[in-house]
Every structure is written in C-alpha cells, then in structure tokens.
Amino acid sequence: MSAYKEHSRLLLAVDCIIFGFDGRSLKLLIIERGMLPEKGKWSLMGGFVQQHENTNEAASRILTHLTGLKDIYMEQFQVFGEPGRDPLARTVSVAYYALIDIGKYENQLSKDYKAEWVSLDRIPDLIFDHGEMVKAAKEHLRYKAALHPILFELLPDRFTIPQIASLFEQVYNVELDRPNFMRKLRSTGLLVKQSDKDKDGSKRGAHYYVLNRDTYKEKVSSFLHFITQL
Amino acid sequence: MSAYKEHSRLLLAVDCIIFGFDGRSLKLLIIERGMLPEKGKWSLMGGFVQQHENTNEAASRILTHLTGLKDIYMEQFQVFGEPGRDPLARTVSVAYYALIDIGKYENQLSKDYKAEWVSLDRIPDLIFDHGEMVKAAKEHLRYKAALHPILFELLPDRFTIPQIASLFEQVYNVELDRPNFMRKLRSTGLLVKQSDKDKDGSKRGAHYYVLNRDTYKEKVSSFLHFITQL
DNA sequence: ACAAAAGTGTTGTTACTACACCCATGT
DNA sequence: ACATGGGTGTAGTAACAACACTTTTGT
Numbered sequence: 001m002s003a004y005k006e007h008s009r010l011l012l013a014v015d016c017i018i019f020g021f022d023g024r025s026l027k028l029l030i031i032e033r034g035m036l037p038e039k040g041k042w043s044l045m046g047g048f049v050q051q052h053e054n055t056n057e058a059a060s061r062i063l064t065h066l067t068g069l070k071d072i073y074m075e076q077f078q079v080f081g082e083p084g085r086d087p088l089a090r091t092v093s094v095a096y097y098a099l100i101d102i103g104k105y106e107n108q109l110s111k112d113y114k115a116e117w118v119s120l121d122r123i124p125d126l127i128f129d130h131g132e133m134v135k136a137a138k139e140h141l142r143y144k145a146a147l148h149p150i151l152f153e154l155l156p157d158r159f160t161i162p163q164i165a166s167l168f169e170q171v172y173n174v175e176l177d178r179p180n181f182m183r184k185l186r187s188t189g190l191l192v193k194q195s196d197k198d199k200d201g202s203k204r205g206a207h208y209y210v211l212n213r214d215t216y217k218e219k220v221s222s223f224l225h226f227i228t229q230l
Numbered sequence: 231m232s233a234y235k236e237h238s239r240l241l242l243a244v245d246c247i248i249f250g251f252d253g254r255s256l257k258l259l260i261i262e263r264g265m266l267p268e269k270g271k272w273s274l275m276g277g278f279v280q281q282h283e284n285t286n287e288a289a290s291r292i293l294t295h296l297t298g299l300k301d302i303y304m305e306q307f308q309v310f311g312e313p314g315r316d317p318l319a320r321t322v323s324v325a326y327y328a329l330i331d332i333g334k335y336e337n338q339l340s341k342d343y344k345a346e347w348v349s350l351d352r353i354p355d356l357i358f359d360h361g362e363m364v365k366a367a368k369e370h371l372r373y374k375a376a377l378h379p380i381l382f383e384l385l386p387d388r389f390t391i392p393q394i395a396s397l398f399e400q401v402y403n404v405e406l407d408r409p410n411f412m413r414k415l416r417s418t419g420l421l422v423k424q425s426d427k428d429k430d431g432s433k434r435g436a437h438y439y440v441l442n443r444d445t446y447k448e449k450v451s452s453f454l455h456f457i458t459q460l
Numbered sequence: 461a462c463a464a465a466a467g468t469g470t471t472g473t474t475a476c477t478a479c480a481c482c483c484a485t486g487t
Numbered sequence: 488a489c490a491t492g493g494g495t496g497t498a499g500t501a502a503c504a505a506c507a508c509t510t511t512t513g514t
Contacts, residue, residue, distance in 0.1 A: 003318035007278040009239035012322055048237040051320060054311040079306060079324050081284040088233035090281060092242055094309050179467070180504065202465040204511040409494070410477065432492040434484040
C-alpha cells in the first residue's frame with residue numbers, strides 16, 4: 001500500500017439525488033445531516049466509498065440503507081470534485097440520481113436519519129454543493145428521459161396515462177397535448193391495458209396500464225435519432 | 231486534515247480516451263507507459279488528481295501535456311472504481327474522452343511518452359481496465375454524437391462533406407446514403423460553403439466547408455426529440 | 461343537464477427514405 | 488470516352504402537431 005507514495009490520497013464519496021413520484025407530484029428525498037460538519041442541515045443522502053466496493057456498490061448500499069428498497073434504478077451522472085467543496089477534507093463525490101415509486105418507499109431509517117420527501121420546486125438550501133448536484137441531476141434526468149422510457153421507474157405497477165402525462169409535464173415543465181401524447185405512448189408497445197379504471201383523478205376514470213417488462217428492457221437501451229439506422 | 235479519520239482514503243486518477251481524425255480515418259492516441267506497474271505496455275494517457283485541482287482541470291492538464299493543445303473538447307463520462315483495477319493501490323479513475331483534429335496535434339512529448347495514433351479497429355491490449363474504458367468511450371461518443379454535432383471537433387477548420395460522412399460511417403459502422411446525409415447536414419445551418427474544392431478525394435473535387443461557430447455553439451447543447459417542445 | 465377529464469378522428473405539414481439522375485474532372 | 492465520386496431532384500411514406508369531436512360519469 002505504499003505505491004505511488006508521492007501522490008496524495010483523498011476521500012471518495014457518493015451522493016444520491018433521489019427522485020420520487022407519488023402519483024401526483026415529483027419529489028426529492030433529502031435528509032437532515034447527522035454528522036459534522038453542517039450537522040442538522042438539509043443534505044443529500046451520501047456516504048464514503050469503502051475499500052472493498054466500487055462506486056456503484058457504494059451507491060446501491062446507501063440507497064438501500066435509506067429506503068429499504070433493493071434494485072433501485074440509479075445512474076451515475078457526474079463527479080463533483082472542487083477542492084474546497086467539503087471544508088473539512090478534500091472529498092470528491094460521485095453523484096448518482098435514483099428513481100423511486102414513493103408508494104414502495106419504506107421509511108425505515110426515520111430514527112437514524114430524518115428523511116423527507118420535498119417538492120421539487122420547494123427544495124430548501126442544501127449543504128456543500130448539493131444544490132448544484134440537484135440541478136445537474138434534473139438536467140441529466142430530462143436528457144435521458146427524453147430518449148429512454150426511464151420515467152416508468154417512478155410509477156407504481158399499475159398506473160394511468162394521465163399520471164404519466166402529469167409526470168412528464170412536471171419533469172419538463174410543459175403542458176402536453178394529451179391526445180397526441182397518449183397515442184405516442186401507446187405506439188411504443190410498452191403499455192398493457194388493464195380492464196379496470198382509476199376513478200380518483202376524474203369522474204369518468206382512466207384505464208390502468210401495466211408495463212410490458214420485456215419490451216421495456218429492450219427500449220430502455222435503444223431510442224436514437226440522428227443516425228436512424230442502427 | 232484529520233477529519234473523517236475512520237474513512238479510508240484512496241488515489242483518484244483521470245484517464246483520457248483521445249479520439250483523433252486525420253481526414254481519412256478515426257484513431258486513438260495511446261502511450262507506452264513510463265512507470266511501474268506495467269511499464270512499457272500500452273496504456274491510455276492518464277494521471278493523478280492533485281490537491282489543488284478538480285477532475286476537469288486534471289484532465290485538461292493531462293491532455294495539454296500530451297498533445298500541446300489547449301481547449302480540447304473533452305467530456306467526463308464514467309468512473310471506473312473496481313477495487314482491484316490497479317494492483318498496486320486502490321485507485322479510482324474518472325474517464326474522459328477527448329476529440330482532436332490530428333492535423334493540429336503536436337507530437338510534443340515524444341521524448342517523455344511514446345505516444346502513438348492507432349486505428350480504432352487495431353487497438354493493442356491495454357493495461358488495467360483501459361480496454362473496457364475505450365469500449366465505453368466509443369459507446370458514449372456514439373450516443374452523444376447522434377444528438378449533438380460534436381464530431382466537428384475532430385475535423386480540421388476546412389473540411390468536405392464526404393469527409394464528415396466518412397467520419398460518421400466510421401463512428402457508427404454503417405454506410406450512409408450520401409445524398410440524404412448531405413442534405414441533412416446542410417439543413418442544420420452549421421456549414422458555410424467555401425468557393426474552392428478539395429481535389430484529393432476525387433476527380434471532380436468536393437467543396438470545402440467551414441463551421442458556423444455561432445450556430446454551432448447553440449446546437450451543441452440542444453437537439454432533443456421525445457419531448458419535442460422545449 | 462352539465463362540467464370535466466378521458467379518449468378518438470381527421471387533416472395538414474414536416475421530415476425522412478429510396479433511388480434515379482446529372483455534373484465535373486483525371487486518366 | 489468513361490469511370491469515379493460529388494451533388495441535385497423527386498416521389499412515396501411515416502411521424503407529428505393541431506384541434507374538433509365523442510364518451511363517461513359524478514354532481
């Protein structure tokens with residue numbers, strides 16, 4: 001372990017921008033920080049990368065620890081490494097965003113961490129550069145979700161098309177033409193219509209759909225345009 | 231500097247996947263490694279992140295050091311952090327890909343490093359996980375270049391449409407319909423036609439074009455599809 | 461009956477593909 | 488004159504946007 005002696009070592013952390021959807025609105029999961037510095041302030045969930053694990057494993061561990069869920073959709077999107085970002089020690093952080101159906105979330109660590117779902121447009125000040133991380137995560141999410149159907153990761157097993165539309169509208173901050181959006185969604189072959197309806201959102205009720213997991217797995221990693229043959 | 235004492239520190243490196251185009255074919259810049267371990271074997275250009283710099287600065291420094299060029303287009307794309315990837319010490323690497331016009335490349339460090347441009351389909355075995363990094367970089371480049379006109383970064387100031395087409399064909403490993411590709415390119419408004427022609431590639435000669443830098447700056451950060459209004 | 465949201469139909473426009481064809485020039 | 492790429496024209500098709508219209512149901 002004395003190799004590369006002349007080079008300085010540093011701490012490597014992972015921070016998670018956890019997006020959640022409860023069927024109505026898009027939220028962010030943040031915690032009240034339990035350690036110094038900045039103890040008691042709002043923060044993203046994070047942790048240090050351990051000796052025996054890679055960064056994906058660290059992110060998984062941290063996500064499971066906070067939410068109680070396994071196999072959460074997550075994506076590494078950017079390294080934040082300004083020298084002074086953590087005032088106590090040189091710490092470089094690998095940022096991940098994660099997508100969760102809030103209905104599946106188990107508030108298992110309410111004792112260890114004070115975790116809270118906050119609306120995306122009412123995010124309090126966060127420690128360090130976490131605010132910047134959230135902003136970058138939103139951009140990455142927009143980018144990715146414009147080409148890949150990952151927003152389904154936020155939805156419950158049974159969902160309605162108006163719910164998806166509302167989710168897209170919140171992510172992109174636009175109003176969609178519902179008729180056209182509906183057709184586009186159905187043309188993907190990702191949706192399996194159910195016979196029953198959700199009556200909460202409207203009088204008439206909207207049909208439930210479930211995701212066709214097989215075509216989903218295919219389409220998550222396709223969807224390109226500029227070069228149309230591939 | 232004794233904060234977070236209980237957490238282990240590690241080495242943070244940057245590795246650069248440097249793509250270059252010489253007007254005919256797409257290449258990768260690799261070096262003969264000058265330090266242990268694996269001294270003398272083929273490797274990507276890389277280096278350790280220093281105390282005073284962030285990872286982008288480290289990558290810039292390393293790129294400039296090897297190529298003699300400033301303001302190289304580069305993009306951070308993935309962290310490689312398997313615990314055993316460098317056998318001598320726990321080292322996590324932030325991978326960047328870079329795009330260079332080989333014509334501008336100055337072989338300035340031929341004494342310090344034995345650097346060489348190799349054809350993308352004849353890459354020798356590389357140390358550690360560098361082969362995996364190259365593969366991932368190619369995928370990221372394909373992804374990004376399908377939506378953003380970044381491949382122009384590989385071209386000289388004056389270039390012909392057949393050259394661009396050839397570049398795209400090599401990146402995506404397809405044959406393009408030249409007439410249609412030409413029209414699509416010109417419809418972007420990125421190209422400014424020059425009056426003279428390049429006679430090297432054919433008898434008739436192909437018109438030179440230069441990039442419209444203004445529209446280029448706009449379009450590099452646009453180009454989405456699934457959500458068409460933005 | 462009517463408001464409100466879900467969902468269908470239709471039409472004009474744009475973007476793309478396929479491919480026939482013409483152009484300029486070195487040999 | 489002809490082979491070789493460079494480049495234009497055109498027609499059919501698919502995807503998309505706009506928006507009128509119908510359906511269902513709670514009040």
